[in-house]
Amino acid sequence: MEIPARYSPDSIEEKWYAYWLKHHCFHSVPDEREPYSLVIPPPNVTGVLHMGHMLNNTIQDVLVRRARMMGKNACWVPGTDHASIATEAKVVAKLKERGIEKSQISREEFLQHAWEWRDKHGGIILEQLKKLGASCDWARTRFTMDPEMSNAVVDTFVYLYHKGLIYRGVRMVNWDPAGCTAVSDEEVIHKEVHEQLYYIRYHLSDGGKPCDQYLTVATTRPETIMADVALCVHPQDPRYRSLVGKKVLIPLIHKEIPIIQDEYVSMEFGTGCLKITPAHDINDYTIGLRHHLPVVDILDERGHLTSAAQILVGVDRFAARKKIALMLREAGLMEKEEAYTTQIGFSERTNAVIEPRLSMQWFMKMADPAKQALEYVETNQIRLIPEKFKNTYRHWMENVRDWCISRQLWWGQRIPAWYLPSGAFVVAVDATQALELARKIDPSVQAGEIIQDEDVLDTWFSSWLWPVSVFDPAIPGHPERKPNPDLAYYYPTNDLVTAPEILFFWVARMIMAGHEFCGKPPFKNVYLTGIVRDKQGRKMSKSLGNSPDPLEMIAQNGADGVRMGMLLCSNAGNDILFDESQVEQGRNFCNKIWNAYRLTRGWQVDEKAEQSCCSALTVRWFQQRMAQAISQVDDLFDKFRLSEALMLVYKLFWDDFCSWYLEWVKPPAGMPMDAATYLATNTFLNDLLLLLHPFMPFITEELWQNIAPRREGETIMFAHYPKPNLFETDSLAAVEEVKEVIVAIRTLRQHKKIGQRMTLTLYVHGPFDVSYTPMIAKLAHISEITAETPPNGLSGSSFRVGTSDFFVPLEVATNVEAECQKLKDELDYLVRFVTSVQQKLSNAAFIQNAPAKVVELEHKKERDALAKIGVIQTQLKNYEA
């Protein structure tokens, strides 16, 4: 049986994923076991896998696989999000390519296209997750626009409306002129931009004709001057006091507007004179309300000037800005222009500059839900990992504003409100119920006369129900609803793994919904991953083209290698500077594991052979080491320190198991091995595979299947995760000293150019436990270790481990001068060190104040260093003699 020297993942990964699916290993149904549940942050239905997903889902898979092995009934629910604005934008673009404008087709036709698009591209991302090894319960896959999921959303709306938490009103909202929709505050991203500050002259009006006298106004948005309804100055500003109450003319259109005063205006900024444009600025809007000013809206939904602007009608706002500036210059009304840096809001989805716009929208009151959502986190009923996000979370929850939940889109759950001809409206789960309610207002109303609201709900208004609705879509609004065993069993879920950027969008709102509908928070731990960045620290994005193709990476290095690469650099909450070399490290590790298996596979067992002393000692040591490592791993998992847990297992396998254990027990080439050691080695390998499985599911399954006979359907996924045992730190420390001795002898050989084959004798003086001699003998090629004093005049080298001196007789010519210099340097260093320790010890305050333990430690340092100095001095003397 020939096993290749290199591990090749592709066929193996495919084989085991199919096997797991075939045997329904990922599927979970409620039973008497303790549940462990986790819901996927649903990716956009038409999205493709990027590095962020890779990281996020690898972490989830590690958690869920470990829980499963620990005997819990683990359930990881997958699914996708309809992502209303993002998907709608994609469909609109797609239709445009085919020469179809959204405005030319009906809502129904558009939705048909959208569903076609979804059927074609939806779920690709879930297929990609399978390549990663994700152990999702695919039978439970949900989509936020599945009929029953949508019903839940509608029910929720109706329920909250009747509870008084949802209302409709005209408000200044963040308008996305590219998406032609309102967006919530959270979907606006502020960026610093370099703009111009224009200083524009408004001449005073003399009965509609311009006087010579003028006021200068500084603005970044000259294209909105046509929407001005007043100029405003500070009441205390002496420059303008006499002008208040007079009128000025808007440049270019010569419309007369008043000069008013308001304390809002800052006297220091610009000219101290502010133009008031209520329709296009939130502050101006509030000032306008205060002074009962009219609202002149000159922009349409796409950000083009309307006829209300009188000039440049139909021109885009930014083009208009340039043109107006030009016209003002030509008219001699532009006093000056200066560079100006300011923050501007951009749409998260379309990257269009957000336009403050007055419009009728639906809102949800957030004050009360936020209070409860904050309390869960403050009282640690929900743990944020890392904890630093608590501050950010608190700040947001304490300053939350009402949530604009309506979107002027078609792709999504349509708002369940119906309007009567009179303009009154009713909120109901469907048209039939709506008609009933409508007739209570106007008994004469007919079915065809009530019209449903054209808008849909914000995507987050469906995803905030996710941890509830995936288990039971029939949420609230149904007081008579039946108890649902899935919800009762799996809710609340255990962990949520997501990105900090959606802590407010999604996590906070899920907490609110969970509380509202289940009376309990939806999860216990929120693990916030970092943003995946490239080596230069730039966010990985499609537009930058700096994101490696995850599937390509898996094809190159195997899913296990990629998972390991992701995990190694993923400490919670910090951004991840991703470097493909880490994936290479993962791939190399797979190969190491593979070859350790190859080695043990090749061993012949001799039932009659006695276990060697060395092997017995080694097995005993590794038992201790395993026990220690298992409890360390448990501890790291409790703290969600996944990358450290993986590193620990990595070193356990590579260093402790391969470099030490296997080398110690390895029989000489062609020789058989005793049964006891063989059995122990297999057990260790088995346990190591179990520890590794959550991180690297495929290779561990492959090897686990091979190291012992398995029945069809059996899988490492349900093998019992190793439990921590007690271990003796003393014997572990003893073997650490053994390793040190071996390393010292190896170093000696290298420096003195003594071949590995040449056996040496070792003299030891001190408390070193000589019962470990066989282990040293094997790896350092020592023929014997003796406690005798070496005969006088014997040449050789000495070293020190712990508090024992070692001496190796050597008859090799040495470069005495170089050797002495090296020893002198070392001596120098030690003398300086001892001096500093002694200084500390001679400090009365230190002796008085420091704990006895610390003082004793310093004494020990002194003793050890002095002893080392002694050894070196003897060596030097020997050389000089």
Place this chain on the structure above:
RNA sequence: GGGUCGUUAGCUCAGCAGGUUUAGAGCACUACCUUCACACGGUAGGGGUCAACGGUUCGAAUCCGCUACGACCCACCA
């Protein structure tokens, strides 16, 4: 403008209820080695005044203050 977090080897990070650390790990690097599991390897090794300054303390990478730089969050001065 306000706030949060960070700055430890070339890189990514751990250590931070002050003293068992004369600051650790992995990767990268250097030298030697194709020796019978693995060159996607072995053995050995080099590398940091813990961002700067000041303070508290017998003692500071660890606590406090300030500065610089970086990241993020929040915010209606046009």
